[in-house]
Amino acid sequence: MSSIAMEQRNVTISKKAKRSYFSMYRLRQLMWSIVRTILVIGICFVILYPLIVKFSVSIMEERDLYDITVRYVPKHFTLKNYQTAWTYMRYPEAFMNSVKLSLLTSLMQLISCTLVGYGFARFNFPLKNLLFGLVIAILVVPPQTIMIPLFLHFRFFDIFGIISALTGHTLNLLDSYWPFILLSATGMGLKNGLYIYIMRQHFRGAPKDLEEAAYIDGAGAFKTFYRVMLPGAIPMMVTVFLFSFVWQWTDTFYSTLFLQKLWVLPTALSSLVPNVSQAYSSAQLGIMVYLSPAYSSMLNNTGSILVIIPLIIIYLFTQRYFVESIERSGLTGM
Amino acid sequence: MNIKSKHRLTLEGKKAITGYMFIAPFLVGLFVFFIYPLIQSIIFSFHDLEVTATGYKLTYAGLNNFRRAFFVDPDFRRILVESITQMITDVPLIVMFSFFAATLLNQEFKGRAFARAVFFLPVILTSGVIVAIENSDMLLNMARSSFEEEATTGAAASVVQALELRRLLMQTRLDPRFIGYITGAIDNIYQVVTASGVQILVFLAGLQTISPSLYEAAIVEGATGWEKFWKITFPMISPLILVNVVYSIIDSFTRPTNQVMQMIMDAAFRQSSYGYSSAIAWVYFIAIMLILGIAVGIISRWVFYQE
Numbered sequence: 001m002s003s004i005a006m007e008q009r010n011v012t013i014s015k016k017a018k019r020s021y022f023s024m025y026r027l028r029q030l031m032w033s034i035v036r037t038i039l040v041i042g043i044c045f046v047i048l049y050p051l052i053v054k055f056s057v058s059i060m061e062e063r064d065l066y067d068i069t070v071r072y073v074p075k076h077f078t079l080k081n082y083q084t085a086w087t088y089m090r091y092p093e094a095f096m097n098s099v100k101l102s103l104l105t106s107l108m109q110l111i112s113c114t115l116v117g118y119g120f121a122r123f124n125f126p127l128k129n130l131l132f133g134l135v136i137a138i139l140v141v142p143p144q145t146i147m148i149p150l151f152l153h154f155r156f157f158d159i160f161g162i163i164s165a166l167t168g169h170t171l172n173l174l175d176s177y178w179p180f181i182l183l184s185a186t187g188m189g190l191k192n193g194l195y196i197y198i199m200r201q202h203f204r205g206a207p208k209d210l211e212e213a214a215y216i217d218g219a220g221a222f223k224t225f226y227r228v229m230l231p232g233a234i235p236m237m238v239t240v241f242l243f244s245f246v247w248q249w250t251d252t253f254y255s256t257l258f259l260q261k262l263w264v265l266p267t268a269l270s271s272l273v274p275n276v277s278q279a280y281s282s283a284q285l286g287i288m289v290y291l292s293p294a295y296s297s298m299l300n301n302t303g304s305i306l307v308i309i310p311l312i313i314i315y316l317f318t319q320r321y322f323v324e325s326i327e328r329s330g331l332t333g334m
Numbered sequence: 335m336n337i338k339s340k341h342r343l344t345l346e347g348k349k350a351i352t353g354y355m356f357i358a359p360f361l362v363g364l365f366v367f368f369i370y371p372l373i374q375s376i377i378f379s380f381h382d383l384e385v386t387a388t389g390y391k392l393t394y395a396g397l398n399n400f401r402r403a404f405f406v407d408p409d410f411r412r413i414l415v416e417s418i419t420q421m422i423t424d425v426p427l428i429v430m431f432s433f434f435a436a437t438l439l440n441q442e443f444k445g446r447a448f449a450r451a452v453f454f455l456p457v458i459l460t461s462g463v464i465v466a467i468e469n470s471d472m473l474l475n476m477a478r479s480s481f482e483e484e485a486t487t488g489a490a491a492s493v494v495q496a497l498e499l500r501r502l503l504m505q506t507r508l509d510p511r512f513i514g515y516i517t518g519a520i521d522n523i524y525q526v527v528t529a530s531g532v533q534i535l536v537f538l539a540g541l542q543t544i545s546p547s548l549y550e551a552a553i554v555e556g557a558t559g560w561e562k563f564w565k566i567t568f569p570m571i572s573p574l575i576l577v578n579v580v581y582s583i584i585d586s587f588t589r590p591t592n593q594v595m596q597m598i599m600d601a602a603f604r605q606s607s608y609g610y611s612s613a614i615a616w617v618y619f620i621a622i623m624l625i626l627g628i629a630v631g632i633i634s635r636w637v638f639y640q641e
Contacts, residue, residue: 036438043435044452046527050468051459116360123353124346131357134364140626141372142588144598145615148378148608149371156389169388186363196360221352250462252590266463300467308459315458319451322458323535
């Protein structure tokens with residue numbers, strides 16, 4: 001009898017304890033989720049804030065900048081900045097050239113990095129580890145180290161003296177797409193070591209059964225590669241393609257190195273303010289006109305918006321390929 | 335038949351050849367556009383280079399270019415040291431912040447996908463020309479500093495108050511340099527956040543590969559959250575800390591806003607002193623390699639590999 005009563009009492013005590021434990025637990029969880037929300041919103045704000053400032057400045061008139069009562073929401077709404085930036089960046093031309101350049105390079109890089117990544121993932125050959133180490137080394141060496149030889153290489157282009165023997169002079173490949181094509185096709189473009197690494201990790205993680213079945217059915221290595229392995233690699237390839245497209249789009253290093261006359265967006269944006277001030281100067285019959293810092297920064301912001309709008313549109317639609325890429329790539333599985 | 339089979343390759347040999355065929359593009363690129371230019375740039379750094387109509391002319395200059403970098407040029411040493419100290423202060427902040435952000439994003443909450451997309455946005459938007467323009471932009475810097483002022487001195491409702499924090503830390507009698515580091519981190523938050531997009535995702539992917547059974551076992555044994563973090567999460571994620579430190583170091587060294595990078599570009603294309611540009615590029619490269627080596631050496635000592 002007493003033992004039963006004891007048991008009942010124990011049960012009620014434990015129930016009480018449980019309830020208070022749970023309410024404490026709930027409370028802590030609630031507190032944490034509030035703190036977490038504040039933190040996440042705060043960090044998002046830090047990231048998005050410059051974008052908002054850029055946009056709000058780009059639709060203001062210059063006098064709004066000097067007006068203390070104006071913050072973020074312009075008093076004098078105008079699209080004139082966009083007009084100026086559009087004209088002096090020669091936006092349609094720069095846009096088309098950039099699209100061509102980025103598409104070309106990212107397609108070439110995609111092809112070469114996929115092939116090379118597959119080669120490293122699935123075949124054994126002498127010096128493989130050394131060569132793969134060099135893939136990583138390419139990532140580490142800053143491109144500025146080999147900048148001048150590359151520049152001269154393409155300025156006086158020659159293949160073992162064949163071209164100069166045939167035509168009497170070397171080729172000047174600057175201001176054309178050729179340096180980009182050659183570098184991309186050989187996996188030496190911007191951050192290509194990273195893409196090779198990603199593709200290699202992906203292929204290493206792919207199941208071998210399909211491949212073996214294809215070999216047994218008599219398919220050669222290349223046929224197996226594009227009939228069996230490529231379809232499974234498409235999401236990863238989209239990721240590589242997008243990364244290389246986006247990074248090529250804003251790249252200043254190679255575009256200022258190889259292109260002076262060929263007009264692409266990065267060069268257009270960085271020469272926007274000098275161009276505008278030059279145009280004003282020649283309108284003033286040659287008297288040098290300097291733009292006010294506020295106005296030039298306004299133009300820069302407007303130009304930046306024009307450059308990033310295509311990227312934002314791409315990101316809106318393909319966001320998961322960027323974000324999920326690293327999770328799927330097995331990058332973390334070293 | 336017998337004679338023929340002697341010349342026939344083994345299966346391994348065949349596979350090796352196919353492998354070489356797959357990596358052929360890379361091999362060509364490696365020699366033509368990497369190793370050859372690399373050697374050339376070493377040679378250039380010991381010469382004065384003049385571009386002529388048909389090619390270029392080298393005149394031997396010995397160690398002059400290096401001497402100029404270290405003893406004549408008034409800026410190089412200062413800029414090199416500055417960019418290295420900048421890197422040393424930034425990288426730990428970036429790695430800590432990205433780890434923190436990854437643990438935040440690893441939890442279930444509403445709008446997680448959106449937050450993840452926003453956290454990754456800087457990888458796409460603050461690259462190349464955008465970051466270069468942003469850096470030289472007066473208005474944006476002003477807006478940013480006024481925003482920081484607001485956050486630090488302004489309304490009582492503001493969450494982060496670096497001034498208050500500074501006073502609080504001063505009372506704890508910590509090293510003032512340490513306090514400066516922490517408050518400096520708050521002032522630098524934008525740079526740190528924008529530089530950690532890729533690292534956040536790497537950590538996030540790592541956190542998701544930790545098997546839940548480890549945590550379950552720890553809970554059964556009565557481990558607290560603190561213990562779970564230091565005994566499970568931290569060791570399991572430590573290889574990725576190494577990866578992210580290496581990535582952040584390289585990223586901070588090769589960013590277009592990096593002053594040494596700009597100096598190398600300027601020396602080559604504004605002043606046309608190609609030899610000098612190659613020389614400082616090499617000095618810089620060797621400095622990077624040293625720092626990377628030291629960092630990897632230190633960190634890989636306590637990295638835990640499960641295998």
